[in-house]
Amino acid sequence: MRALLIRDLRLALRAGGGFGLGLAFFLIVVVLVPFSVGPQTGLLTRIAPGVLWLGALLACLLSLDRLLAVDWEDGALDVLATAPLPLEGVLAVKAAAHWITTGLPLVLAAPLFGVLLNVPAQGYGALVLSLALGTPALSMIGVFGAALTVGIKRGGLLLSLLVLPLYVPTLIFGAEAARRAAEGLDSATPLLFLAGITAGVLATMPFAAALVLRVNLR
Amino acid sequence: MRALLIRDLRLALRAGGGFGLGLAFFLIVVVLVPFSVGPQTGLLTRIAPGVLWLGALLACLLSLDRLLAVDWEDGALDVLATAPLPLEGVLAVKAAAHWITTGLPLVLAAPLFGVLLNVPAQGYGALVLSLALGTPALSMIGVFGAALTVGIKRGGLLLSLLVLPLYVPTLIFGAEAARRAAEGLDSATPLLFLAGITAGVLATMPFAAALVLRVNLR
Amino acid sequence: MELSVTDLAVGRGGVPVLAGLSFAVAAGEALVLRGPNGSGKTTLLRCIAGLQEPMAGMVLGAEDRVAYGAHADGLKAALSVAENLEFWAAVFGQSGIEAALGAFDLDGLRARRAGQLSAGQKRRLGLARLMVTGSPVWLLDEPTVSLDAASVALFATAVRAHLEAGGAALVATHIDLGLEARVLDVTPYRARAGAIASSDEAFL
């Protein structure tokens, strides 16, 4: 297990940047938004938390596509499936690696980007917290989607079509929490919901993903 | 050349839905935005044109990743490079195929999505026009990016990192045109700029892409 | 402690390919599978490896004891030779890759990225992977593809050592392995139409 984690992290690093990439993409999205919606600060401030959450979602999505496909194509998945490791564990680890390379950096850097979109001061706490609670679910759900589409070449768009609807609850509660906090309201409830969803996802999804992957392997 | 175009379209179709997928993804983005920035109609109306343009950008991006990578991995690119076709032409065709499968559907469906975000009536013309003018450039630039990163496994994020900055001018003028029209202002100037950019890109990018790809092949 | 297959039927995409296979491979023994292209060797190996369930019959003594060497080797181009081996060793709960490196003389290449190996060198690395798994049963699918004579010899000695250590090996191949072993030709077991329930015979 640890070996797998280390390998995935190393591969992510070797594939140019690793941690950096997620951030850079995040940054670009944040920069592009003013270009596309126009520079009025008031407007930006209002949509800032949402934009950050959307950015997190997309950064997650873009890196999902190849998550399992690579191992599938070079036959590594076959070997892993025959190895004396539970496939559920393998997939959970893959999700963890994915989160460390994309989710975690976003969580840590969120305040910085918040400044770029001038999120009001009181908003930062909830923003970071919501991302920290939400992104693990994103990664885990993403692994499920990747397992579904692993057999399909250029499944990129299909993957996102399958995964994004599953992201909706997480996104809603996460963005809601961040937004409320930014507006100075209490954001405990959405954060609780968010935590609940993440917990549920982490508990059940690995099994669903392993099930699907086994079907794809045969 | 025609054979190549047909093959790429066919492959896109086989990979589940083809044309449909780009649209579906676009739709999802449009749905996710209100979730993340909140449901206030007024706000949405103001950011609508920008959102649609961002959506187009991202739909483009997600399908780019594998555009050349697939052919690279199974050795098809090597054979194409040795075939008596100019590599520039090959890449132009690939861009065309990509546009037909992702760009074109977006252009046609944009008005529908405009309704969802209550774009004011006078905005539609310019919106569609700007997308029609802009998306070809997105595809062509994307192919260039794909050629740059073709050698790199899981280059997905890196690719977007390289490509998005190149998208900025197109995005600015495109979104600007759409936004002005939505606010009832005249949008001729940005549209002209947009057309200029696209023309330039289509004229030069194939050569740059071919150059880069040759370097990657050796 | 032996691999035994009784009355096995395997298929691909719902179509039965081989049927009525029964054989056993004792510890210290190697069995070579032969048969024309498309006769079902790979499918059989995948089934024994547990990657697909049999359509009929059963496989004994395989679960969690096999190392499967397929047409593709599951190597990461971005990792060095040593890193690749260490990873697989760790996955199978083993340690120490020196023996494997030596056996397929990869010492000189240990720091080279797997993506920068020649076809044969890649293949050697793929075979070295088997040694670090420490699994008693090796399932090999055309292991000597694109190996030169010297490397084939290395492979043969590695297999012999594995057998002497009480391991077993099941090898599908078209070419000579430089290895004396019992041969099983799968051709006679080709599944006849309707022999066993294919997944969609309900529709017939």
Place this chain on the structure above:
Amino acid sequence: MELSVTDLAVGRGGVPVLAGLSFAVAAGEALVLRGPNGSGKTTLLRCIAGLQEPMAGMVLGAEDRVAYGAHADGLKAALSVAENLEFWAAVFGQSGIEAALGAFDLDGLRARRAGQLSAGQKRRLGLARLMVTGSPVWLLDEPTVSLDAASVALFATAVRAHLEAGGAALVATHIDLGLEARVLDVTPYRARAGAIASSDEAFL
């Protein structure tokens, strides 16, 4: 109308691999390249195919006249056998794939998706691709990998037909092709360090 290589030096990743190669392959002639793993056969073929430029020396009579059959065959798993062939035929401005299908007896598989072929069947399809290109010079890298005896014979006859039609073939292999032809062992041409300017010797 012949392929000629004079004083050629080729390398990978800036490191010279082979140097001082000179040979010619006349129309109607085949040349077999031999050499241990990692000796540089693939690199040489890629260079002659024009996929990488030589570090020194020159290649004549290759540009736009070669069909390159590499370790990977450039087949699309999602397309049927026939579709794959038709595509490559069209790319090379040819038409009519029947001959190729027949020569590698793929008629029975024409409607099958390439992804659902066995290793050997895939390989046969990859070789059939050469026939539909109509290029006079074939550059083949271990063409008979994972082919059974019968298919190797098919391959040999296909090559002979190609030669009789005035074509030329350059084949790198470790195993027998069932084909009598001139053999060139590349081992003696292995590049000695510093023999030719490697791209980064400026730093030395």
Place this chain on the structure above:
Amino acid sequence: MWIAGCFARGYEDDMSLWEYANPVKFLGLSERMLPWLWGLAALCLVVGLVWGFFFTPDDFRQGSTVKIIYLHVPAALMAINAWFMMLVASLIWIVRRHHVSALAARAAAPVGVVMTLIALFTGAIWGQPMWGTWWAWDPRLTSFLILFLFYLGYIALWEAIEDPDTGADLTAILCLVGTVFAVLSRYAVNFWNQGLHQGASLSLDKEENVADVFYQPLLVCIAGFVLLFLALVLYRTGTEIRVRRTAALIKRERRLA
């Protein structure tokens, strides 16, 4: 899951209901039933729609626009229930490995999509006079849009996979997981925005309810839509079975040759 499947295969024969899980038997049954279904569906729809459109008074607030309800509500109901039918079919496939149920799920999806679209469009048309906008991010509307997305994903996955059994397994699991998340999103959306859309006025609590004059023809229309849905699904399932059957026959030919 195929473990479950295998043990189910063990005693597929006894229970009589499952007789019709055999594709060929099923084809026979559906062929006998379809004409009746078509007929009844047509009857109910004609009666319900004519009654609703021409023989009900205009609403005092909404004017004649209220009559869209006769298309809108039944369509919306069916759109939702189609998904649940797919869910049940998927479960049957997972547990008992009856191909018919998997194919029925596959056949129902496009019908569900069409129903969803009808509800969306009629709703939009209705929204224009009622709320002065074609679309509002009202929870119910939004969750409907999400349902639409789930349909799309489900269909796209079916399309993308060649091997039918693999496709059946994957889509079945997707349907299960999707349902959970669809329900989750429904509540999330409610939390996110309180909307202007009607509550469940078919429910029996009297305040905010549709008057009986509108109510009875509405029920007839709903019945018509239900019958229409059944007919369409049976018909399409038959087609799917025949497609699969031809494929199987061709495969066998190839193997015999």
